[in-house]
Amino acid sequence: MDLAHHGGLRLAAFAVFAAALTAIGVTAPAALPARAATVNADYVMAYFVESPNGSGDSNTVHLAVSxxxxxxxxxxxxxxxxxxxxGTKGIRDPYVYRLQDGSWVLVATDILTGGDFFAANPAIHVWTSPDLVHWSSDRMLTVNAVNTQSYSWAPEVFWDADRKQYGILFSGIPNGSSVSKILVSYTSDFVTASSPQVFFDNNGQGNIIDADMITGVNGVNYLYYRGSDATLRGAKSTSLNPGSFTEYVTAPPQGQCVEAPTVVRSLTNPNTWWLWGDNYCPNNTFDVWQGDIASGNWTAVSKANYTAPLGSKHNTIQPITSTEYNALISTYGTTSTMRLKSWDYPGRYVRHQNGVGRIDPLPFDPQADSQWKVVPGLADSTDVSFESVNYPGSYLRHSNFDLVLNVDDNSAQFAADATFKKVPGLANSAWSSFQSYNYPGRYIRHYNYVLELQPIATALDQADATFHVAP
Structure with missing residues (x-):
């Protein structure tokens, strides 16, 4: 649902609550300000959700924080x-951006779930917000009035100070062409936009899509995009004028099926940058590189060092203030479900399949097979048990030292078999390992990707028995 109404209800409820406190002589906490503080300390991500067979698809706007x-x-x-x-009442490729007055705009591709991906869509979706929690209604903005038979994919926003307008970059086919290029329309109000023009085509290279603009880094502007060879590439210019960008990065280390670049600057180390990209074959998950945007030197980041939301696709990441971070959590809440990532195979997550506990690489369907409610231990509330999200009442337990998913039969034996003590990770103390309640010399570990309860003796055993618990 559109949560603009939801946010209004929260404010109304807060007013009633404050009045009640005042009546009994208690000072109510201050309401959230309309504008947050100006120091960025955290991050917000916008994305949509997809799964291999489509059962987990959600062509809607999702948000996460970090x-x-x-x-x-x-x-x-x-x-x-x-x-x-x-529009079609479906979106892809949401892009959230802070405007010059401190408010926010979110733009997205217009596409119906299960619809024709290449269908003409000359308009994009637009929402605006003062604070990321109170949103306008959805509206359409035509950015490609010149060629109404073209798609308008992956819109992104940047501020052009010389024009005193916002540029909207998008992937589309200009008149007289048969291949996709990076186009730009300009707007001052996100209600009307200029006719599009070609912003970047890398000297006529065809089928360029998914532009991500980074402006004003030591006087240089950077444009990352997916080239015609399905790799991420970078161009740069000291100007924001269409046609002024020149390619300077042919591709970071990667496969041949990567798109949707998102370039992010570290808030704690301004010389550190991350480059996110959608790897759509064979993994259909995010890859991340770390490097220096000026040199264009990028090194792959291990999946042990980052965790994206389950099923997330084509993200955008922006810095936010701690006030905005807290308001997002207060308004929307986080998640009650957890996933367990393998230490030595960080692309694999603990899941159940046909009642068997194992670790498998994302993506897979149903996605919820890898989601767990980590609840107080059935045999000892100071320990933990793992309840399946898509099979409520079923828990991960050991049977003949194999980890299986069974329905709780309320027996003491089941409770003991399904209870584990969470301890610092045997291979990495910042992660976690899980010791059996009734066989304390044994731990959950994977062997040939299947979960077992085994004693731990070697460094390999320790690695196999170490997991990261993440939403």
Whole structure:
């Protein structure tokens, strides 16, 4: 649902609550300000959700937050924050951007779930917000009035100080061409936009899509995009004028199926940058590189060092203030479900499949097979048990030292078999290992990707028995 109404209800409820406190002589806490403080300390991510067979698809706007830009917590139980009501009533590629007055705009591709991906869509979705929690209604903005038979994919926003307008970059086919290029339309109000023009085509290279603009880094502007060879590339210019950018990065280390670049600057180390990209074959998950945007030297980041929201696709990441971070969590909540990532195979997560506990690489369907409610231990509340999200009442337990998913039969034996003590990770103390309640010399570990309860003796055993618990 559109949570603009939801936010209004929260404010109304707060007013009633404050009045009640005042009546009994208690000072109510201050309401959230309309404008947050100006120092960026955290991050917000916008994305949509997809799964291999489509059962987990959600062509709606989702949000997540992060303290460090690498470990992400979905908001609202990873359910939609904004549901499109205009156009085809479906979106992809949401892009959130802070405007010059401190407010926010969110733009997105217009596409119906299960619809024709290449269908003409000359308009994009637009929402605006003063604070990321109170949103306008959905509206359409025509950015490609010249060629109404073209798609308008992956819109992104940047501020052009010389024009005193916002540029909207998008992937589309200009008149007289048969291939996609990076186009730009300009707007002052996100209600009307200029006719598009070609912003970048890398000297006629065809089928360029998914532009991400980074402006004003030591006087240089950078444009990352997906080239015609399905790799991420970078161009730069000291100007923001269309046609002024020249390619300077042919591709970071990667496969041949990467798109949707998102370039993020560290808030704690301004010389550190991250480059996110959608790897759509064979993994259909995010890859991340770390490097220096000026030189264009990028090094792959291990999946052990970042965790994206489950099913998230084509993200955008922006810095936010701690006030905005707290308001997002207060308004939408986070998530009650957890996932367990393998230490030595960080692309794999603990899941159940046909009742068997194992670790498998994302993505897979159903996605919820890898989601768990980490609850107080059935045999000892100071320990933990793992309840399946998509099979409530079923728990991960050991049977003949194999980890299986079974329905709780309320027996003492089941409770003991399904209870584990969470301890510092045997291979990495910042992660976690899980010791059996009734066989304390044994731990959950994977062997040939299947989960077992085994004694731990070697460094390999320790690695196999170490997991990261993440939303």
């Amino acid at each position: 303290r460090d830009g690498l470990e992400w917590t979905p908001l609202h139980e990873n359910q939609p924050i904004l549901v499109p009501t205009a």
